[in-house]
């Protein structure tokens with residue numbers, strides 16, 4: 001079918017599901033530390049404390065970029081791939097066509113640009129680096145060096161949609177030197193730090209000042225309206241680009257510092273008139289028309305529903321990650337099976353809930369919304385905010 005995806009809830013026809021095949025390590029260098037800064041010590045979660053321990057730096061191997069490679073345990077990768085297959089099977093059984101990325105070649109561990117080198121990671125959180133704006137694929141400008149070429153792994157799928165008539169654009173590729181990053185958010189944030197690489201950016205001959213660095217997962221789509229979260233100058237430049245690029249077709253609504261970057265563990269739209277929000281406070285950040293929508297707040301879980309990890313496992317999300325559900329239609333939602341309270345609440349609001357297993361969302365930075373990219377849904381350029 002032709003690319004057609006304008007919102008987060010209309011009946012889902014085709015989707016790409018990310019892959020964790022050959023996930024070997026995280027590379028801890030400036031862009032990684034900066035991106036996950038708020039996950040370091042933003043709540044009273046003891047599991048986060050390991051970030052402070054300098055011993056982590058000496059555990060992994062030294063990376064040529066000056067960072068540190070922290071191995072990801074193969075058992076977790078295997079279990080994640082098993083859960084991803086379960087997600088694929090569930091979507092298929094619901095009549096949705098599923099596409100998958102190309103797996104990374106495990107022998108290609110390193111990539112290089114004129115300014116730096118970094119390890120390669122699989123196309124897993126594919127929501128992050130591509131915005132589907134109706135009939136257009138927009139590859140956004142990445143924020144983490146290891147993810148610089150991630151959308152190349154989606155090329156076969158994108159080419160096929162292009163062949164069938166989709167528009168296809170790529171935001172300007174950043175040089176991504178240390179000077180490209182606006183460090184003000186991390187430096188002023190209550191969470192975490194100070195961390196060595198953030199406090200010690202290195203000069204480069206390629207420095208051009210702050211650049212646009214912006215993830216698609218900072219956006220939520222509502223027909224002809226797109227809500228975009230901005231917390232740094234890098235994001236602001238990205239949204240300037242998006243606004244000029246989409247002018248006359250979509251309206252962009254800027255929200256400021258709703259989160260560090262991604263929006264989809266703060267708020268999701270489940271159907272016209274209904275939002276799923278982390279808390280009531282989220283509403284104050286949203287554009288006026290959305291504040292009138294009904295809000296579902298996930299109940300506090302009665303038990304800690306996450307696996308226990310060890311000191312050397314990096315925790316990359318908050319405990320709110322299970323809010324990150326995927327809608328397969330305005331009345332049907334895929335929810336982590338570890339969240340019975342959330343499932344019951346959604347059912348009380350009239351949704352059909354499909355439970356799906358996903359154990360290691362905190363280790364791999366994403367739930368069902370992050371791991372997927374909906375390329376074909378019913379629905380179009382509607383006006384939901386008027």
Ligand SMILES: NC(=[NH2+])NCCC[C@H](N)C(=O)O
Nearest residue numbers: 125217262265317318366370
């Ligand atoms: N599209 C994504 N990767 N979203 C994940 C956001 C997770 C968010 N930083 C949290 O810790 O709750």
